[in-house]
Structures are given as structure tokens and as C-alpha cells.
Amino acid sequence: AQKxxxxxxxxxxxxxxxxxxxxxxxxxxxxxxxxxxxQPSSGEMIFLIYQGSYDQQNATEGRYSxxxxxxxxxxxxxxxxSQLGDSAMYFCAMREGILQAGTALIFGKGTTLSVSS
Amino acid sequence: xTGVTQTPRHLVMxxxxxxSLKCEQHLGHNAMYWYKQSAxxxxxxxxxxxxxxxxxxxxxxxxxxxxxxNSSHLFLHLHTLQPEDSALYLCASSRTGxxxxxTQYFGPGTRLLVL
Numbered sequence: 237a238q239k240x241x242x243x244x245x246x247x248x249x250x251x252x253x254x255x256x257x258x259x260x261x262x263x264x265x266x267x268x269x270x271x272x273x274x275q276p277s278s279g280e281m282i283f284l285i286y287q288g289s290y291d292q293q294n295a296t297e298g299r300y301s302x303x304x305x306x307x308x309x310x311x312x313x314x315x316x317x318s319q320l321g322d323s324a325m326y327f328c329a330m331r332e333g334i335l336q337a338g339t340a341l342i343f344g345k346g347t348t349l350s351v352s353s
Numbered sequence: 354x355t356g357v358t359q360t361p362r363h364l365v366m367x368x369x370x371x372x373s374l375k376c377e378q379h380l381g382h383n384a385m386y387w388y389k390q391s392a393x394x395x396x397x398x399x400x401x402x403x404x405x406x407x408x409x410x411x412x413x414x415x416x417x418x419x420x421x422x423n424s425s426h427l428f429l430h431l432h433t434l435q436p437e438d439s440a441l442y443l444c445a446s447s448r449t450g451x452x453x454x455x456t457q458y459f460g461p462g463t464r465l466l467v468l
Contacts, residue, residue: 240395242380261437271457278461279443280462281445283457283459320412327396341410341457
């Protein structure tokens with residue numbers, strides 16, 4: 237079974253609008269972290285935002301916020317006021333066993349976001 | 354963060370060639386990772402090094418051979434590769450030992466084409 241599911245292969249949004257990218261996860265570990273990365277066409281994976289399983293509040297970083305619904309095992313990324321430069325591939329990732337050092341990230345298949353003017 | 358560099362950025366090699374990918378991090382991290390990103394597939398972990406010791410080998414074929422001489426440098430030695438090994442190879446690093454947030458920062462990747 238997939239541990240990270242991103243059901244939207246592609247999303248389209250106009251500049252200045254908000255967009256939500258979906259991510260659901262599957263784990264039985266009580267200690268986990270959820271990450272969102274952005275990958276432009278250049279290839280580099282850029283860290284955007286992090287949410288820990290024990291965090292009480294939803295994470296926010298500038299125009300990025302994470303809608304964390306633990307009971308539903310979802311961690312959707314919300315981008316407010318979209319910009320043309322936001323066009324990229326977006327990956328949701330999870331790290332299980334966050335109290336252990338050096339465990340790997342498990343990635344979803346990604347969502348391609350296209351922002352138009 | 355732009356503290357993780359990878360060379361070369363692009364590489365074309367024949368199946369009989371031997372080449373090496375290099376990754377260097379300037380972030381003071383102690384863990385380094387190799388990931389493979391093939392078209393239309395999720396990123397796949399290949400290797401993890403923590404304090405220069407290999408802690409994970411994700412069933413990677415022996416034609417890929419990692420080397421981590423110190424916490425700042427990571428190599429991936431390639432030999433007798435197959436066309437299906439063509440992919441984007443991403444290096445990442447993180448600082449372990451903190452509680453919870455152990456963000457991995459990625460390099461720009463090496464696009465490998467095996468002919």
C-alpha cells in the first residue's frame with residue numbers, strides 16, 4: 237500500500253488565487269513528520285514546510301500553510317496568492333520514526349501546479 | 354538553502370563506462386542521502402549515511418556503489434549501468450540528533466542518461 241498518496245496529477249490556478257494540493261498518508265507510527273517540497277523544472281527539491289505529528293497547530297511559512305487533519309491522515313498544502321513562479325511539481329513526503337536519526341523520506345508521486353496570468 | 358552541490362549536473366554514459374557522481378554539503382550536517390527519481394515514479398531512496406556510516410541500502414544493485422569519506426562529501430560510483438538507470442539522481446543532507454524536525458535539504462541533482 238502507498239504510504240503517501242497525492243491524487244491530483246495536475247492542478248491549474250490563476251495568479252493571485254489560492255490553491256490546495258492534497259496529500260494523504262498512511263502510518264501506524266505515532267511519531268512522524270510531514271514535509272512538502274517544490275521541484276521546478278530545474279530539478280532541485282526545495283523544502284517548503286514541515287508538520288510534526290505532535291504539533292498542535294497547523295504549520296505556516298509565508299504564503300504556504302499546511303492543513304493538517306490527523307484523524308483523516310491528511311496534510312494538504314495551501315498556497316495563497318499564487319504567483320507565476322509557483323508553477324512546479326509539488327511533493328508531499330513523510331518521515332516515520334522521527335525520534336530516530338537519519339531515517340529516509342517517503343515521497344508521493346507529486347502534483348504538477350500550473351499558474352496562469 | 355543552497356548548501357548542497359552536485360556535480361556533474363548532466364551526464365551521458367555508455368553501458369560499459371565507469372563514472373562517479375559527487376555531492377558536497379556546506380551546511381554542517383551529518384547525514385547524507387542518495388535518491389533516484391525516474392520519470393513518473395516517486396523518489397526512491399537508495400542509500401543513507403549517518404556520521405559516515407552507511408545505515409541504509411535500499412536493495413540497490415551493486416552497479417551503484419556509494420562512498421562517504423566524511424560527513425560533507427558523498428559519492429555514487431557507477432559502472433556497467435543499464436538504460437533503465439537513466440534518471441535524476443538527487444543528493445540530500447540533514448542534521449540528525451534533533452528531536453522531530455530533521456529537514457532534508459537537496460542538491461540540484463544529476464541528470465543521467467545511459468545509452
